[in-house]
Amino acid sequence: MIKKVTTMMKKLMMTAGLLWLLFAVEAAAYTVEEARVRAWIQPNGDVTVNEVFHYSFTEYEEEVGRTLYREGHSGVDDFEAYAITGPNDEPGFIQSSDLALLDYEYGDETVFTEVEGEYETIKVFYSYTLEDAVRVYDEYTDAYLPFFSDGSHHDDDINELYIDVIFPSAVSPDDYTALFADNKGEITQQDEVGVRFYTPSSPMYTNSEVHVLFPSDVMTEAETVPAPMSKEELIAQQEAKYDEADERFDTQAAIGEGIKWFNILMIIAILTSVVLMFVMKNRASGHAENVMNYSPLTILFMQHEQPAQYESLLAALYTLKEKGALTSQISGDTIAFQKSGLSVSLTQSEQFLIDELFRHHHEVKLNPPLVSEFSSNGYKKWAKLARKEFNDQFKLKKRPLLVLRILMVLMFVLLAVTHSFEGDNWFIVFGFLAFPVLLFALTFKFTYNKWLWGIAIVFNIFIGIGLTSPGIDLVFLTYGICLIVLFFLIKPLSFNVKEKELMGSISSFRLMVASEESFSINKEALDPWMIRAIEMPVIGINLKTYIPADQQLEASPLSYFVAKGVHPYELMIDRA
Numbered sequence: 001m002i003k004k005v006t007t008m009m010k011k012l013m014m015t016a017g018l019l020w021l022l023f024a025v026e027a028a029a030y031t032v033e034e035a036r037v038r039a040w041i042q043p044n045g046d047v048t049v050n051e052v053f054h055y056s057f058t059e060y061e062e063e064v065g066r067t068l069y070r071e072g073h074s075g076v077d078d079f080e081a082y083a084i085t086g087p088n089d090e091p092g093f094i095q096s097s098d099l100a101l102l103d104y105e106y107g108d109e110t111v112f113t114e115v116e117g118e119y120e121t122i123k124v125f126y127s128y129t130l131e132d133a134v135r136v137y138d139e140y141t142d143a144y145l146p147f148f149s150d151g152s153h154h155d156d157d158i159n160e161l162y163i164d165v166i167f168p169s170a171v172s173p174d175d176y177t178a179l180f181a182d183n184k185g186e187i188t189q190q191d192e193v194g195v196r197f198y199t200p201s202s203p204m205y206t207n208s209e210v211h212v213l214f215p216s217d218v219m220t221e222a223e224t225v226p227a228p229m230s231k232e233e234l235i236a237q238q239e240a241k242y243d244e245a246d247e248r249f250d251t252q253a254a255i256g257e258g259i260k261w262f263n264i265l266m267i268i269a270i271l272t273s274v275v276l277m278f279v280m281k282n283r284a285s286g287h288a289e290n291v292m293n294y295s296p297l298t299i300l301f302m303q304h305e306q307p308a309q310y311e312s313l314l315a316a317l318y319t320l321k322e323k324g325a326l327t328s329q330i331s332g333d334t335i336a337f338q339k340s341g342l343s344v345s346l347t348q349s350e351q352f353l354i355d356e357l358f359r360h361h362h363e364v365k366l367n368p369p370l371v372s373e374f375s376s377n378g379y380k381k382w383a384k385l386a387r388k389e390f391n392d393q394f395k396l397k398k399r400p401l402l403v404l405r406i407l408m409v410l411m412f413v414l415l416a417v418t419h420s421f422e423g424d425n426w427f428i429v430f431g432f433l434a435f436p437v438l439l440f441a442l443t444f445k446f447t448y449n450k451w452l453w454g455i456a457i458v459f460n461i462f463i464g465i466g467l468t469s470p471g472i473d474l475v476f477l478t479y480g481i482c483l484i485v486l487f488f489l490i491k492p493l494s495f496n497v498k499e500k501e502l503m504g505s506i507s508s509f510r511l512m513v514a515s516e517e518s519f520s521i522n523k524e525a526l527d528p529w530m531i532r533a534i535e536m537p538v539i540g541i542n543l544k545t546y547i548p549a550d551q552q553l554e555a556s557p558l559s560y561f562v563a564k565g566v567h568p569y570e571l572m573i574d575r576a
Contacts, residue, residue, distance in 0.1 A: 029061040033121065034160040035202075037147055038091035043168045044221035047073070047133040047145065050091035051126040052084065057117035064117075066126055067110040067155070069146050073133035079104075081113040084123035091125075091164070099125060134219075137227035141216045142234065148208035149181075158202040161185075163210050166194040168218045176214035177231075179238050181207045183249045207245070211238060252418055259414065259475040266407070266482050273400075273493055288512040290505035295319040296531045301390040302502055303535070309379055310371050310572040311535075316353055316386065317364075318531045318558075320346075325354065328527075328557050331365055334571050335557045338363045349385035356382065368574035393498070400493040401447070404486050408440055408456070411479060415463050432463050448491065457483045506536055513538045521546065527556040534558075534568060 034054040039047050055064055068076055086098025102124070104113040115122050135142040147163060148154045165178075170192040178187050178195045185199035185208060195212060202208040213231055216224055229237070291299060296315040300307050307315075317337055320326045325344045326337045339358060346354070356378050357364045364370055416429050439456035446452055457480050464476020513533060521529050526547070533543050544563050547553070553560035558568055 029059040030055045030057045030064065030117065032056075032156055032158040035158050036089070036091050036162045036164075038164045038166065039145060039147075040166045041134055041141075041143055041168055042221075043219055045132050045134050045136055045219065047130040047143075049126070049128055049130060049147075050094075052089045052091050052094075053124045053126070054089075054121055055115065055117060055124060056121045057119060060116075060118040062116055063112045063114050064124065065107070065110040065112050068128070069149065070109060071146070072135075072144055074131040077129045077131055079111060079126070079128040081111070082125040082127075083115070084125050089123050089125075094125060136216050136219045136222040136224050138216065138224045139227045140213050140231045141219050143212040143214070144209070145211070146207070146209040148202050149206075154202070154206065154208070155204050157204050158208075159200070161199050161202045161208060163197040163208070164194055165197075165210060165212050167192075167214060168220070171214050171218060176212060177235055179211040179213075179235075179242065181209040181211070181242055181245065183246055255414065255418060256475050259479060263475060263478045263482060266479075266486075270482065270486060270489065274489065277493055287505060288508040290501060291509045291532050291536070292525075292528065294502055294505075295322065296535060297386065298390060298393070299502070299506065299532060300535050301387065302394070302499070302506065309375060310569055312383060312386070313371065313374060313379075314366070314568055314572070315531070315535065316350075316382075317366075318527075320350060320354065322528060323350070325350070330554065330557045330560055331363075335366045335561070335568070336363045337365075347385075347389050349382055349389055352378070352385060353382050366568065366571040368572060371572050372574075394496050394502075397494045397496065400486075400490050404483070404490060405443075407483060407486070408460075411460050411464075411476075411483065412437060412440075414479075415460060415476070418464075436460055436463075450487070453487045454484065457487070509533075510536055510538050513541055521548075523552075523555065526553075527558045530556070530559045530562060534562075 032053055033056045034052075036052045038050045040049075041047055051066075053064070053066070081102040081104045082099035083102055084094065084098060085100050086095060088094055088098060102113050102115065104111050106112075111126075113124060113126075115124065133143075133145065135144075143165065145163075145165065148158065148161065167176075172192060173190045176195075178190060178197075180187055180197045180199075182197075182199045182202065183206075184201065185197060187195060188198045189196035195210075197208075197210050199208055213234065216222075227234075294302075297312070297319040300311060300315040304311070317326065317328075321328055321337070323344050323346070324340055324342050325346060327340050328335055328337050330336075337357075339354070339362075356374065357370075412433060415433060436456040436459040439452045439459075443449065443452050443456075460483075461477055461480035464480060509532070513536075529546075530543065533546070544565065547559050547563045553563060561568060561571070
């Protein structure tokens with residue numbers, strides 16, 4: 001049942017993620033290699049627009065979209081779309097014989113034109129009129145033309161963008177002011193006929209807006225109205241707006257530069273951590289004698305997730321004996337344990353075990369009644385306490401996971417801040433981040449779930465790539481890849497040196513016993529060595545061969561029974 005629920009969760013996460021991805025990233029199979037716009041301001045306030053777009057297709061695409069801005073005019077009229085078949089593609093100079101009419105349909109704000117392009121470049125010519133698109137005032141005429149802006153859903157990168165604005169009649173350059181809201185753009189030509197604006201690239205969701213203020217006496221067919229502010233005030237307002245945008249762009253570029261160097265340091269740190277991890281793991285390789293530094297119960301738990309009750313009980317009793325809390329002796333055909341009376345520091349599970357075993361007895365013996373009685377008097381509780389103490393001793397180091405969490409939160413913050421610098425509404429920003437943040441929150445419950453971490457990080461990468469400032473997309477891509485690499489290194493980097501050492505020591509101990517090396521064990525170490533040899537059995541090896549023939553075993557009850565051919569576990573198993 002649990003497996004089915006887990007599978008269902010994975011499917012739900014993948015489905016929700018794909019739906020979110022479709023909403024967040026609108027991918028097109030083409031790029032706009034060049035766009036030329038020529039706008040003729042008419043004496044009545046209308047603007048006639050000719051546009052040429054060079055679409056370069058990377059795979060098959062049935063249609064292309066051109067979003068027309070809504071604000072500042074009364075409507076779009078006389079829209080037509082053509083394929084350019086001749087060599088001339090300069091708006092205003094294209095012959096009708098070099099045009100082939102294309103079918104199109106309106107969406108909400110976007111016109112979709114059928115092109116059916118594949119692995120080629122197609123030039124599309126758009127022609128339309130924006131009615132009442134300029135504001136004609138007594139003092140001046142305000143031609144604000146946001147052909148490419150975030151407000152008009154400028155959702156494609158456009159390279160080599162030219163915008164020409166033509167006056168109704170000649171206007172001296174000294175009498176008009178041209179403004180271009182584009183950080184990389186420039187005004188390349190100004191004369192009596194009009195103004196040319198140029199930018200090498202207009203990334204998606206950025207502004208490439210043109211603004212021209214000129215005398216109203218050339219607007220001979222339009223009625224003038226009082227201006228809401230003077231021309232000087234409007235220019236100051238616009239320049240302040242552009243300065244703020246430039247400052248925002250510079251701040252975002254600085255953030256991008258900072259993230260780039262942070263990425264470099266993070267890559268160096270990851271590589272250094274991996275090298276140190278291998279060095280530490282090699283240094284932590286255990287030796288056979290090191291098993292004596294770990295308690296019998298620890299050695300047992302390291303090898304078995306759920307050892308048998310009699311195995312756990314024997315290991316726990318000998319752990320307490322080695323700590324000095326208990327003594328043992330041979331008692332007939334079994335081994336008896338008594339409290340030593342010494343003041344010994346005990347863990348919670350060890351104290352619980354002593355209290356339970358000696359609650360009604362002054363000594364306990366290794367026999368089936370002991371196992372049966374302890375089973376009914378708290379074995380499960382003791383086993384839970386002992387396992388927790390073991391896990392605390394050998395748990396993964398939390399520092400790498402904490403670092404990953406901090407880096408993930410930092411990425412969320414950087415994404416939110418960078419999007420806000422792009423001018424996005426905070427509600428939209430939180431909408432983009434809601435799903436990956438939710439997945440990240442779930443990792444606090446499902447700590448190492450690769451689906452939660454992987455999808456959350458990949459979403460952040462897509463959000464970062466969707467940013468528009470140059471280089472920001474690449475640094476967020478690098479950042480995200482570093483997080484993915486770091487996630488897969490979390491467990492290896494979080495390894496516990498003591499665990500690595502103990503596992504190596506267990507392997508070395510088994511190899512030593514399997515090699516049947518001859519070595520001597522002194523009287524005091526015989527039982528401690530024997531309990532560990534019992535917990536780390538080697539097939540085909542008889543442990544009695546390691547007991548010196550002339551050794552007096554009264555003080556080593558465990559070895560005494562092994563020498564007699566009786567396995568200690570047999571003392572505790574009911575043979576009835």
